[in-house]
Amino acid sequence: MDAKRHTSRQYEAELQEVTESLLYLATLIEKAIAESIQALVERDPDLARKVIAFDIHIDKLDYEIEEKCIRLLALRQPAARDLRFITTAIKINGHLERIGDMAVKICEKVLILNEEPQLKPYIDLPRMAEIARQMIRDSLDALVHEDVDLANKVRDEDETVDNLNEQIFRELLTFMMEDPRTIHRSLLIMQISKTVERISDHAKGIADMVVYMVTGKSVRHQ
Amino acid sequence: MKSRLFYKIFASYLILVVLVIAVMEFYLIPKIHETVTTGITEKMIANGRIMALMPRGDMIGEIRELASRSEARVTIIDAAGKVLMDSQSSEQQMDTHLNRSEIQEARIKGQGISQRYSRTLQADMLYVAVAIGDREHIKGYVRLARSLANVSDSIEHIYRIIYLTLFLISLPSLLLAFWFARNITAPIRRMAAFTGQLRAGQRPAPMLMDSEDELAQLAQDINHILEEQDGKVRLAQEEKSKLEAAFASMVEGALTLDRDNRIDQFNRSLRKMIGKRYEDILGKTPMEAFRSVSLQDALLRFRESSQPVLEEIVLGDDENPRVLDVNITAIQGFPGEEPKILMMFHNVTRLKQLERMRMDFVANVTHEIRTPLTAIIGFVETLQQGAINDQIQAGKFLQTINDNAQRLNRLVDDLLTLSNIELGETKLHFTDIAVAEVVAEALKTIQPRLTAKKLQTETDIAADTPAIRADQDKMLQILLNILDNAVKFTPEEGMIRVKAAPANSGLVAIRIIDTGIGIPKNEIPRLGERFYRVEKTRSRDLGGTGLGLSIVKHLMLAHGGQMEIESNPGYGTTISLYFPSSIPGTESLNQP
Numbered sequence: 182m183d184a185k186r187h188t189s190r191q192y193e194a195e196l197q198e199v200t201e202s203l204l205y206l207a208t209l210i211e212k213a214i215a216e217s218i219q220a221l222v223e224r225d226p227d228l229a230r231k232v233i234a235f236d237i238h239i240d241k242l243d244y245e246i247e248e249k250c251i252r253l254l255a256l257r258q259p260a261a262r263d264l265r266f267i268t269t270a271i272k273i274n275g276h277l278e279r280i281g282d283m284a285v286k287i288c289e290k291v292l293i294l295n296e297e298p299q300l301k302p303y304i305d306l307p308r309m310a311e312i313a314r315q316m317i318r319d320s321l322d323a324l325v326h327e328d329v330d331l332a333n334k335v336r337d338e339d340e341t342v343d344n345l346n347e348q349i350f351r352e353l354l355t356f357m358m359e360d361p362r363t364i365h366r367s368l369l370i371m372q373i374s375k376t377v378e379r380i381s382d383h384a385k386g387i388a389d390m391v392v393y394m395v396t397g398k399s400v401r402h403q
Numbered sequence: 404m405k406s407r408l409f410y411k412i413f414a415s416y417l418i419l420v421v422l423v424i425a426v427m428e429f430y431l432i433p434k435i436h437e438t439v440t441t442g443i444t445e446k447m448i449a450n451g452r453i454m455a456l457m458p459r460g461d462m463i464g465e466i467r468e469l470a471s472r473s474e475a476r477v478t479i480i481d482a483a484g485k486v487l488m489d490s491q492s493s494e495q496q497m498d499t500h501l502n503r504s505e506i507q508e509a510r511i512k513g514q515g516i517s518q519r520y521s522r523t524l525q526a527d528m529l530y531v532a533v534a535i536g537d538r539e540h541i542k543g544y545v546r547l548a549r550s551l552a553n554v555s556d557s558i559e560h561i562y563r564i565i566y567l568t569l570f571l572i573s574l575p576s577l578l579l580a581f582w583f584a585r586n587i588t589a590p591i592r593r594m595a596a597f598t599g600q601l602r603a604g605q606r607p608a609p610m611l612m613d614s615e616d617e618l619a620q621l622a623q624d625i626n627h628i629l630e631e632q633d634g635k636v637r638l639a640q641e642e643k644s645k646l647e648a649a650f651a652s653m654v655e656g657a658l659t660l661d662r663d664n665r666i667d668q669f670n671r672s673l674r675k676m677i678g679k680r681y682e683d684i685l686g687k688t689p690m691e692a693f694r695s696v697s698l699q700d701a702l703l704r705f706r707e708s709s710q711p712v713l714e715e716i717v718l719g720d721d722e723n724p725r726v727l728d729v730n731i732t733a734i735q736g737f738p739g740e741e742p743k744i745l746m747m748f749h750n751v752t753r754l755k756q757l758e759r760m761r762m763d764f765v766a767n768v769t770h771e772i773r774t775p776l777t778a779i780i781g782f783v784e785t786l787q788q789g790a791i792n793d794q795i796q797a798g799k800f801l802q803t804i805n806d807n808a809q810r811l812n813r814l815v816d817d818l819l820t821l822s823n824i825e826l827g828e829t830k831l832h833f834t835d836i837a838v839a840e841v842v843a844e845a846l847k848t849i850q851p852r853l854t855a856k857k858l859q860t861e862t863d864i865a866a867d868t869p870a871i872r873a874d875q876d877k878m879l880q881i882l883l884n885i886l887d888n889a890v891k892f893t894p895e896e897g898m899i900r901v902k903a904a905p906a907n908s909g910l911v912a913i914r915i916i917d918t919g920i921g922i923p924k925n926e927i928p929r930l931g932e933r934f935y936r937v938e939k940t941r942s943r944d945l946g947g948t949g950l951g952l953s954i955v956k957h958l959m960l961a962h963g964g965q966m967e968i969e970s971n972p973g974y975g976t977t978i979s980l981y982f983p984s985s986i987p988g989t990e991s992l993n994q995p
Binding site: 190193194197200201204205207208209212215302304311314318321322325326 | 663664683687688690691694695696699720920923972973
């Protein structure tokens with residue numbers, strides 16, 4: 182929003198506040214993802230429980246952002262660009278909240294996994310999670326800088342994560358075929374992998390919204 | 404273009420002149436007209452009275468005589484209005500004059516005046532009538548008429564004189580006004596041009612005024628103020644550039660926020676700390692630029708308390724974290740303005756690392772020492788409690804005690820070696836060593852363990868590999884430590900390759916490549932730390948002291964070489980050792 186300053190400073194500040202809150206929420210969620218994977222790799226149940234407990238704060242923030250957006254819609258009756266921004270913010274907020282829930286889901290699986298011996302060292306999964314985390318960061322950066330190129334980069338990245346997910350799936354399949362005792366653990370890891378894959382889908386959704394906000398064109402179903 | 408001030412002064416003079424003319428036109432001239440007309444009228448009335456007093460009998464004749472000699476027209480009218488005589492017209496043609504206003508007036512007051520346009524003579528006429536006889540018995544009227552045409556002429560003549568005079572007065576006075584206005588405005592215009600140049604950012608030469616009036620004083624004052632201003636500006640500039648230089652070259656990152664919470668100033672150190680482009684920081688809010696929740700919280704705390712806030716924030720990802728100490732303070736601007744916010748960032752990543760290494764070291768050292776000690780104490784106690792009598796058991800226990808004592812001994816040896824290397828107390832005896840020989844010796848030493856794990860080895864020493872300058876024993880220790888790790892972390896039936904080849908800048912590269920479990924990328928930088936273990940439990944089970952790579956790292960440094968580690972988790976690790984070669988000619992330089 183650099184080029185076009187609004188005449189009302191108050192209005193300007195309110196719009197900025199929405200951006201700030203989204204960034205704040207996104208940063209917390211990035212941390213939740215990183216920590217859930219850390220809990221998995223380091224077999225740290227305390228960390229997993231911490232992430233699960235922290236979700237209340239994320240939900241609260243999500244609610245606050247939605248309130249702010251609705252207030253803006255009702256009181257300021259934004260038009261054109263600002264309207265697009267606020268609708269985008271509402272959607273991004275939704276995506277972020279879902280991602281937050283997924284971090285919790287991963288942690289729940291981690292708690293179960295930790296009760297059994299480690300199946301194999303995790304290599305692709307942390308990499309995948311790191312890519313998904315970076316996608317969230319980049320998509321929010323794209324929002325701040327209104328950078329369509331960066332948003333498109335995020336959208337392309339989704340495929341890398343999909344491929345990694347499939348690779349993990351195939352690998353675990355071999356484990357399960359070799360030794361039926363690994364089936365339970367393999368399935369849990371698969372679910373985690375699938376969850377990470379869905380996190381990246383949500384990150385892509387955020388990037389889609391950024392492209393829509395900047396260009397006014399919807400790219401969601403391309 | 405003349406200045407507005409000129410027009411103002413000139414216009415006021417012009418208005419003054421016009422006002423004088425207007426007063427004449429509207430007051431003086433009508434007054435003159437009135438005075439002249441009144442004089443004529445009075446004269447005519449006097450004449451009329453004289454005529455009215457003439458003896459009756461030859462009145463008409465006498466009056467006709469008088470009238471012919473004067474320019475006035477004389478009419479005699481009887482009481483009934485019948486014209487008895489008229490000096491300019493035939494009496495018979497004239498109708499009754501009783502209804503004329505001057506006659507009516509004379510009938511009541513004894514005399515009457517009227518001024519009107521005469522159709523007969525086609526001119527403005529002044530009529531004066533005087534009654535004959537006393538008021539009760541009016542016998543008739545004498546009426547005198549006079550054209551006002553020549554009166555108007557004379558009045559016009561006066562007008563012309565007046566207008567000429569006015570013109571003669573106004574012309575020089577306007578010229579005077581013009582000159583005066585110009586003279587006053589000229590220096591003011593010069594001043595305006597001067598200040599205009601100042602405003603445009605130019606610096607004109609000081610103003611010089613040739614007069615000595617208030618304007619000259621003003622010009623002098625302006626010159627003086629400017630001179631003082633110059634001094635102050637220069638001083639401020641110097642201060643500013645000093646501050647800017649300090650700000651820019653500070654090791655600490657610094658930024659200031661404007662009152663919209665946007666970054667309006669920052670230095671290079673800060674940009675390096677965040678690792679973003681210039682335009683991605685300027686004008687952004689701290690949240691946008693840093694993406695740090697703890698920073699945002701600290702900022703909020705500062706805004707609420709207005710007390711300086713100190714906070715530690717972590718930027719970057721897990722692989723490359725940057726720990727920054729942030730100090731948030733207010734900087735007071737001009738009085739009444741909202742204070743700006745200054746944030747200072749101090750990079751404490753290195754300090755944090757050292758702190759963690761120290762803490763890890765203490766924790767590790769105690770752990771490493773306690774483990775064998777616990778075993779020793781445990782078995783000694785068992786022996787004391789009677790196991791000493793059981794020959795077979797006692798032998799086993801003593802063996803275990805010996806093993807653990809040996810392990811303690813190894814640990815202390817390693818620690819000593821390491822501290823000696825670090826303190827520089829280890830004397831290195833440099834000789835020329837053939838790489839192939841020392842590699843062969845190392846492999847021979849470790850052969851039993853290779854066989855036990857069914858590991859294959861492969862040696863590939865390039866033919867042009869020069870001899871290296873190293874301490875024979877330490878060189879062997881380096882190779883053994885690395886090969887030991889390779890053996891430990893390579894699963895059975897794996898492969899260990901040793902390659903050697905010349906590298907850049909007179910170095911020889913020796914690479915030990917295994918097909919082991921590998922090392923995650925983010926652990927690699929910490930491998931040289933004492934007791935650092937990638938997986939906390941496993942390598943200890945394998946019997947290491949946790950000091951092997953530490954020793955290698957420091958020995959390599961002591962040799963003037965270096966160690967590089969590359970790894971692909973799940974596929975293997977490559978450790979590259981770069982030794983200085985002993986190329987003839989450089990030898991004498993290195994060894995005096």
